[in-house]
Amino acid sequence: MIYIYLFEIKIKINNSFSLKDKRKVTKSIIDYARNNLKISAAELSNNEIRNIAHMGFVTISNDNDTAKSVLEDLERRIENNYPVETIDYYIERI
Secondary structure, rough: OOOOEEEEEEEEEOOOOHHHHHHHHHHHHHHHHHHHHOEEEEEEOOOOOEEEEEEEEEEEEEOOOHHHHHHHHHHHHHHHHOOOOEEEEEEEEE
């Protein structure tokens, strides 16, 4: 069986005074997800707001627990390693 999980997160970026500041943080998160976790990632909306980001991530696996835990680990990494506050997030099996 194949398991597909979606993770959406909306964050407030602390000390983001320009779109360039925001882009540094979002690009770092997205690059980490793509390059290290090998999952799909994109910025979804709020592109014009300098300190709010809405991002989405998708993973696919033949193991349910692995698919979900990859995204849960990413959520913790975003909270702990970036200058952000989580506004909202959810992880959903599709």
